[in-house]
Amino acid sequence: MKHLLSLLDTTPQEISELLNLADQLKYENKHGIAHKRLNGQTLGMIFQKSSTRTRVSFETGMYQLGGQALFLSNRDLQIGRGEPIEDTARVLSRYLDGIMIRTFAQSEVEALAKYGTIPIINGLTDFCHPCQVLADLMTIREHKGHLDGLKMCYIGDGNNMANSLIVGGLKTGMRVSVACPEGYDPDKQVLDFANAYQGFSLERDPMQAAAGADVIFTDVWASMGQEDEAAERRKVFEGVYQVNKKLLTAANSGCMVQHCLPAHRGEEITADVFEAHADEIFDEAENRLHAQKAVMVTLMEK
Numbered sequence: 001m002k003h004l005l006s007l008l009d010t011t012p013q014e015i016s017e018l019l020n021l022a023d024q025l026k027y028e029n030k031h032g033i034a035h036k037r038l039n040g041q042t043l044g045m046i047f048q049k050s051s052t053r054t055r056v057s058f059e060t061g062m063y064q065l066g067g068q069a070l071f072l073s074n075r076d077l078q079i080g081r082g083e084p085i086e087d088t089a090r091v092l093s094r095y096l097d098g099i100m101i102r103t104f105a106q107s108e109v110e111a112l113a114k115y116g117t118i119p120i121i122n123g124l125t126d127f128c129h130p131c132q133v134l135a136d137l138m139t140i141r142e143h144k145g146h147l148d149g150l151k152m153c154y155i156g157d158g159n160n161m162a163n164s165l166i167v168g169g170l171k172t173g174m175r176v177s178v179a180c181p182e183g184y185d186p187d188k189q190v191l192d193f194a195n196a197y198q199g200f201s202l203e204r205d206p207m208q209a210a211a212g213a214d215v216i217f218t219d220v221w222a223s224m225g226q227e228d229e230a231a232e233r234r235k236v237f238e239g240v241y242q243v244n245k246k247l248l249t250a251a252n253s254g255c256m257v258q259h260c261l262p263a264h265r266g267e268e269i270t271a272d273v274f275e276a277h278a279d280e281i282f283d284e285a286e287n288r289l290h291a292q293k294a295v296m297v298t299l300m301e302k
Contacts, residue, residue, distance in 0.1 A: 003113045003120045004295050006106070007130045007167040008193060015137070015171055022138050022287070022294035029064065029290065036066030037297050041097040043069045045123070046077065048103040049224050053261065054123045054131075057288040058100050058296075065293060067097070089116035098300045104225060119299035121292075126160055126225065127187060131295065132260050133164040135287040137172055140215050142287075143256055143280060148173030153213035153251070155179050155206045156241050156268050157233070158186035161219045161260055166194050175199035179209035181236050206241055207250045215256040218243045218268045234267070243269040256280050 001014055028035050043062050045055065055071065062069040079088050085108050092099060093116040101109055102123035113120040122130055141147055152169040154162050158180040166186060169176040176199060178186060185191065185202065194200040203209040210216060221237045222230040248255060257269075257277035265271040274281065 001298055004130055004299065005109050005113055005120065005122050006128045007133060007164055007171065008128075008189070010130075010171070012171045012173075015134070015168065018134055018291065018294045018298060019138050019141060021297060022134070022291045023142075025293045025297070026287070026290040035064070037301050038062065038097070039066035041065075041067040041300055041302075042095070043067060043296065043300075044072055044092055044096040044099045045069050046072045046079075046099060046101040046103065048074055048079075048101075048108075049124060051102055051124070053285060053288050054100075054102050057292055058123070061289055061293040061296060065296060070096075085111045086115035088112075089114075093117040098296065121295055121299065124160065126223075128164045128167075129160045129260070130164055130168075131288065131292050132161065133168040134291040134295070135284060136165065136217070136258055136260070137168055138287045138291050139258065139280065139284040140256065142283065144214065149175075150214040151175040151177065151212055151252075152215050152217065153177045153179070153210045154217045155209065155243055155247070156218045156237065157221055157223070158184050159219060159223050161217070162186045163190045165217055166190050166200065170194060170197045170200060177201045177203060177209040177211075177213070179203045179206040179241065181241060184233075184236070206247055210247050210250040213251040213255055215258060216243055216247070216251060217258045217260075219260055220262070220264055221268055237268070241268070243273055245270070245273060248273065258284050261285055 045058055059069040089112045096118060098119040099112060100121040100123045104126050106125040106127035109122045109125055152174045154165050162178055163186050166176050221233045259281050263269055263274055265274055
């Protein structure tokens with residue numbers, strides 16, 4: 001691996017190796033075993049979308065690995081004043097050892113990788129969220145002991161989370177079902193990939209999608225940048241595309257519930273279901289730190 005731009009670009013073996021390394025780094029972290037594997041290195045963190053978990057986990061991760069992280073917003077970069085992304089990539093490559101970017105367009109991440117000479121990590125785009133889904137897969141494996149053969153279900157908007165969960169789940173041997181309203185499907189590129197797998201289904205009925213599920217995911221109905229669509233989306237999703245007690249009756253006993261956060265209780269997930277599965281959800285949030293450290297070590301270790 002040279003970069004982490006999308007899980008579509010990774011092999012099942014690469015995903016497995018990242019998860020194994022994440023488990024190792026988490027064990028070392030919990031037992032006070034220092035792992036300064038990126039000693040003296042610097043990660044630039046470009047944020048065109050704000051975030052709690054992404055910033056804190058990457059910054060903490062670099063510190064624990066012996067390096068440092070630089071927070072770079074639009075106000076801190078000439079990108080915000082019209083400098084082309086390809087020039088920014090070439091300049092930052094002279095200063096930094098790696099770049100994490102959280103932005104809107106996938107094309108910006110791809111351009112950084114094309115014109116830069118250092119590893120690029122996709123911290124989120126409107127197309128995909130690979131770092132989150134690595135943490136998700138790590139969490140499922142912790143709780144269930146394995147991934148192969150399990151059924152993952154996603155309920156809600158066919159957004160970046162749905163795109164990456166489909167790819168990550170199928171590449172690790174899971175069966176994947178997705179329930180979205182018509183007109184809110186996952187990206188065509190992802191569906192073309194998924195339709196080559198017998199274990200994939202796209203449903204309109206959440207109960208049908210959740211049947212026999214071992215883990216159920218959801219996300220907000222309106223993602224960052226879609227605030228002006230929130231009222232219209234609520235009309236489409238409300239009362240149907242929600243993770244609640246009724247939905248869980250269709251799933252297998254012991255079904256996990258996962259949410260990438262932030263969660264809007266009473267919308268995509270009920271407060272009672274969220275609290276009943278809070279330990280699993282916050283394990284998932286913590287594992288952002290460990291999974292991303294595995295990505296940084298894999299890409300940046302000299």
